Amino acid sequence: MNPNNFKDDWKAPVHHLTHEQLQRLNDSVVKNFLFSQLDQESLKTIIFALEEKRVNKGDEVIKQGDQGDFFYVVEKGKVSYYVDGKKVNDSSNGSSFGELALMYNSPRAATVVAESDCILWALDRMTFRRILLERTSRKRSMYDRFLKEVPLLKSLSSYERSKLADALNTENYVEGKNIVTQGEGGENFYFIENGTADVIKDGKVVQKLRKGDYFGELALLYDSPRQATVKATSSLKVVTLGKSGFQRLLGPAVEVLKLQDPTKKMKSN
Numbered sequence: 001m002n003p004n005n006f007k008d009d010w011k012a013p014v015h016h017l018t019h020e021q022l023q024r025l026n027d028s029v030v031k032n033f034l035f036s037q038l039d040q041e042s043l044k045t046i047i048f049a050l051e052e053k054r055v056n057k058g059d060e061v062i063k064q065g066d067q068g069d070f071f072y073v074v075e076k077g078k079v080s081y082y083v084d085g086k087k088v089n090d091s092s093n094g095s096s097f098g099e100l101a102l103m104y105n106s107p108r109a110a111t112v113v114a115e116s117d118c119i120l121w122a123l124d125r126m127t128f129r130r131i132l133l134e135r136t137s138r139k140r141s142m143y144d145r146f147l148k149e150v151p152l153l154k155s156l157s158s159y160e161r162s163k164l165a166d167a168l169n170t171e172n173y174v175e176g177k178n179i180v181t182q183g184e185g186g187e188n189f190y191f192i193e194n195g196t197a198d199v200i201k202d203g204k205v206v207q208k209l210r211k212g213d214y215f216g217e218l219a220l221l222y223d224s225p226r227q228a229t230v231k232a233t234s235s236l237k238v239v240t241l242g243k244s245g246f247q248r249l250l251g252p253a254v255e256v257l258k259l260q261d262p263t264k265k266m267k268s269n
Contacts, residue, residue, distance in 0.1 A: 012049045012127045021052060029073045029121050032096050033167040033245065034132055042131050050121040055114045064111040068101025070122040071132075077118025082111040089160075090115060091248055100159070102128050103137065109159060140165045143239065146193055150212050152253050160249070167245040173236040179215075182229045186219025188240045195236035201228040208233075217257045220246045 017025070025047055029035070035046060050073075055061055061072065061079065073096045080090040081097070088110065091097070101108050102125050123132075143165040147153050153161065170193070173179055179190065182201065191214045199207035199215065206228065209215060218227050220243055247254060 010126065010130060012045045012130070013051075013124060014048045015051055017048065022047070024075060025050065025121070028075050028094060032073050032094055034096060034099070034136060038131070038135075046123065046127065046131060049127045050123055053120045053122050055118045055120060057114055057116050059114045061112045061114060061118075061120070062098055062108050062110075064109065065107045068098055068108055069125050071098045071102055071125075071128045072096060072112075073121045073123075075119040075121055077120075078115040079112050079118060080115050082113065083109070094244065095248060099128070099132075099136070100162070103133055136166060139168075143168055146191075146239065150191055150214070152214060152256060155253055155256065156250075164241070164245075164249045167249055168239050168241055171238050171240055173232040173238070175232050175234050175236075177232050177236075179230045179232065179236070179238065180219075180226045180228075182227065183225050186216055186224075186226050187243050188216055189220055189243075189246050190214060190216045190230075190241075191239045193237045193239050195232060195234045197230050197232050197236055199228050199230055217246075221254070221257060 029050065030043065030047065035043060038046065053072075055077075062068065064083065074091065074093060076093055078090060078092045079095075079097070081088050097110075097112055098108075100106065140162050144161060147156075147161045147165060153164070156164065171179075173195075179197065180186065192209055192211050194211055197209045197215075198205045199209060209230070215230050216226075219225065241249070250257075
C-alpha cells in the first residue's frame, strides 16, 4: 500500500492528553529515531494520535503470527522478544516495536513480553502508514544494500538490519576534515559508505580506512575518550549510529567488536 494512495478524507485520531502526558512524551517518546526527523506538523499529529497503555510484568503485548494493529514505543520499562519460543533480544526506554507487521501487512514476526511493568504508547495502523511508512521504507531501502556489504554486520538478521537502518544518519566531510579527534568524548559510531580516511594516533598515521570500514567503537564500548583522530583523505560519506542505539541495535556484532579491539592486540604484543 502506497501512503500517497490514502483517501484525502483520512483523519488521524486525536487523544486528549494531559499536560503531564505531553511533558512525558516530549521528554522520551518523541526522541525515538522513527520520529526524530519528522516535520513539526507530522510530529504533532503523531503525538496526539498516540494512546498510553500500561502493561504489567509478564503480560504478552503482541503475539507472533497475529495480525498487527498498533506500533509501540516504550516510554518506561523493559520488553523481551521471542521468535518460535526462543528469546532473541530485549529493549527498554525509547525503543520501539511492531512496525514490520504494519509496513508489510504481514503477521507479527515475534512475540513481545513485558519483562517489567511498562508504560507504552501505541500508534494505530493507519496513522503509522500515512505518516511514517514512506519515510521509513525509503530509509531502509537506502541503507539495506550498504549494510549487507559490511563484514561486521553479517551476523545480523534482515530484521536486525532493518531496525539498525532506522537509527542511522548520513554525514559528509571534505578532504582534510577531522571526523573524530583523539582525547575528545564520543557520541557516535561510524561506517564509511564512500571515500577514505586516516586513523592518526599521537600524530602518526596508524591505519587507512575505506568503504565498509568502521571506527569510533572504542569510545562507546568503554565509555572512554577517543583513542585516535580520524581525518578524511578524500570526500567522505559516513553512516553514523548514536550511542543510544549502539548496544541496543548492534546485537551480536558488539561482541565481535570487543574481540577485535585493537588496543588489546597492542597490549599483548
